[in-house]
Amino acid sequence: MALVHVVGGGPAGSIAAISALRSGHEAVLSEEHPEAGLPRNCSGLFSKDGLATLSPFIDYRKHVVNPIRGARINFAGTDFIVRRKAPVAFVCDRAGMDKELAAKAEAEGAKIRYGERVRATFHSKNIIGADGPLSSVARHFGFPPMTRHAATLQAQIKYKAEDPHMIEMFLSGERFPGFFGWVIPHDETTAEFGVGVELPNRPAAAWNHLLRMKRITVPPNPKGFVIPLKPRSRTSMRKSGFNVLLAGDAAGQVKSTTGGGVIFGGNCAALAGRHAQSPARYEFEWRTRFGPDLVMHRAIHRFISSRSDAALSSFGRRIKKLNIDSYLSDHGHMDRPTKMLRPQLLAHMLKNIAGIA
Numbered sequence: 340m341a342l343v344h345v346v347g348g349g350p351a352g353s354i355a356a357i358s359a360l361r362s363g364h365e366a367v368l369s370e371e372h373p374e375a376g377l378p379r380n381c382s383g384l385f386s387k388d389g390l391a392t393l394s395p396f397i398d399y400r401k402h403v404v405n406p407i408r409g410a411r412i413n414f415a416g417t418d419f420i421v422r423r424k425a426p427v428a429f430v431c432d433r434a435g436m437d438k439e440l441a442a443k444a445e446a447e448g449a450k451i452r453y454g455e456r457v458r459a460t461f462h463s464k465n466i467i468g469a470d471g472p473l474s475s476v477a478r479h480f481g482f483p484p485m486t487r488h489a490a491t492l493q494a495q496i497k498y499k500a501e502d503p504h505m506i507e508m509f510l511s512g513e514r515f516p517g518f519f520g521w522v523i524p525h526d527e528t529t530a531e532f533g534v535g536v537e538l539p540n541r542p543a544a545a546w547n548h549l550l551r552m553k554r555i556t557v558p559p560n561p562k563g564f565v566i567p568l569k570p571r572s573r574t575s576m577r578k579s580g581f582n583v584l585l586a587g588d589a590a591g592q593v594k595s596t597t598g599g600g601v602i603f604g605g606n607c608a609a610l611a612g613r614h615a616q617s618p619a620r621y622e623f624e625w626r627t628r629f630g631p632d633l634v635m636h637r638a639i640h641r642f643i644s645s646r647s648d649a650a651l652s653s654f655g656r657r658i659k660k661l662n663i664d665s666y667l668s669d670h671g672h673m674d675r676p677t678k679m680l681r682p683q684l685l686a687h688m689l690k691n692i693a694g695i696a
């Protein structure tokens with residue numbers, strides 16, 4: 340039995356601690372804030388399938404705020420709608436989820452040290468850095484830096500959505516360079532508005548544009564945060580007798596298309612807890628299991644963010660002509676694009692190309 344020091348009490352940290360405990364280790368977790376779940380920097384939108392993969396750690400059903408059936412994606416003026424009858428995703432109370440995960444880690448035996456900001460002193464030779472996108476564990480041990488980030492602004496606003504179970508995404512290189520704008524309804528009268536732009540762009544102009552577009556006249560006070568858009572080239576090492584593993588946003592295990600990091604980060608953190616003494620094994624396992632999907636998200640993100648608005652709009656029209664919206668309504672997967680590459684996609688494309696011709 341080894342002692343594992345987890346730095347950070349977000350979802351990745353608590354899941355890593357639970358997983359380490361279930362693998363027979365002891366765990367101590369440091370969280371700089373006085374409690375888990377604060378401050379809240381997340382839209383709380385998760386795919387139903389993704390949440391199911393975290394069921395060994397959390398029962399998400401207690402935290403559902405709003406079921407989501409689809410999305411209206413605006414390709415620089417061209418609307419593309421993906422809709423299902425049953426919910427495909429849920430807006431959840433993210434703070435509530437973080438609190439439940441931390442309470443579970445504690446109940447299973449983790450010692451949680453709230454209010455402890457870790458700088459250079461560690462409680463064990465086995466360290467899991469789950470301390471978010473600005474990871475001080477990564478900096479302390481000299482991990483390669485993350486090279487791409489989105490700067491975001493978001494706020495909850497009084498808003499009556501046309502369909503409160505559909506989210507909206509706005510893609511435009513001119514208005515939201517390198518990322519996108521979003522409206523995520525929480526209920527009939529409130530929605531989270533958000534924008535992101537890839538650094539070094541600044542998000543203020545994108546934010547003002549989104550508010551103008553949606554005719555929001557009372558200016559809300561948005562909160563800013565940063566999202567990693569690419570994993571580090573290395574996320575684990577053995578150094579000076581320490582086994583150091585990074586998990587979650589600290590490792591950059593995030594979907595570059597949307598910035599969603601809870602599902603992949605949580606799953607990778609479970610592997611980090613299990614392999615806390617084997618950095619190489621951890622690196623190999625998470626990259627084998629989740630690497631291909633994260634690479635595909637990056638490829639889609641690169642494709643979209645390198646297009647001019649005219650090209651994006653025409654791309655939107657072309658995929659509508661090919662009825663890709665109906666294919667995605669039936670076979671889409673929010674987290675794992677590799678699962679969408681089935682023989683049915685080829686059959687669908689051939690059928691529709693023949694239809695167009």
Ligand SMILES: Cc1cc2nc3c(=O)[nH]c(=O)nc-3n(C[C@H](O)[C@H](O)[C@H](O)COP(=O)(O)OP(=O)(O)OC[C@H]3O[C@@H](n4cnc5c(N)ncnc54)[C@H](O)[C@@H]3O)c2cc1C
Nearest residue numbers: 347349350351371382383384457470471587588599600601
């Ligand atoms: C605007 C916005 C919207 C988002 N929406 C979604 C979404 O809808 N769905 C989704 O899946 N993801 C979303 N994300 C991303 C998601 O929030 C992150 O991927 C997720 O929080 C990462 O979890 P984590 O545990 O790795 O890191 P974090 O949640 O950042 O947790 C890290 C913890 O470590 C603590 N910490 C940091 N440094 C130290 C230190 N030195 N010592 C002790 N404690 C420390 C922090 O206080 C924090 O509690 C969004 C992000 C943003 C910015």
